[in-house]
Amino acid sequence: MSFEEKVTWVSAVVTVLAASWYAWTVGGQLGGVPVAEIAYQRPLLVAVGAMIGLTIAGTIAMAIGTAIRAEVTGEGSVDDIDRKDERDAHIGARGDRVAFYVSSVLMVGALALAMLEWPHFWIANGIFVAFVAGGLVSSGVKLAAYRRGF
């Protein structure tokens, strides 16, 4: 597995974990409290921050793990860390392109909510869903390309 594929896995897992935590934290309040009173702001910022921070931390941990594995078992090489070639670039571009379309469509939905003057809760969460869906679609397309080829 190339380093870029590992980073894609880290990003996908972190996104799923952070989004699940947010949905569990905030979604649990739906139905019991009026949406205007749901304190979603802090969990939303924590979830977005965690996605960025944990992806960086996971990437660093993977680089260290790759280096240790290369030294101890002789499998792979320290040179594999952060090595990126044309296949990685092509796969990355494909994933990002598909994710752009998905995020764009969902953003139009969030825009519609704003124009219809829906509560801020739904608009903010609509944007968050677009952000998360874009990230997951990007990771999914990239991982499928890595596994199946293209």
Add this chain to the structure above:
Amino acid sequence: MAKPTRVTNDIRALRFAAGEMTQAELADRVGLTRQTIIAIEQGRYSPSLEVAFRIARVFGVPLDRVFGYAEEAS
């Protein structure tokens, strides 16, 4: 699983003919990851023309000795 490309190659045979060159060594010499060499050998990735020329140059053979293009099934 159907291969996503009709580009075929003899890289594996050429590696063995070149003193059992490893995939890692070939990857280093053409500036790719070992996983990309594996993907090319297995027909899961078609390299750019520039990379194809670099691979052929490593083995000292013409491009069409390394890569071929399968006929379309009629």
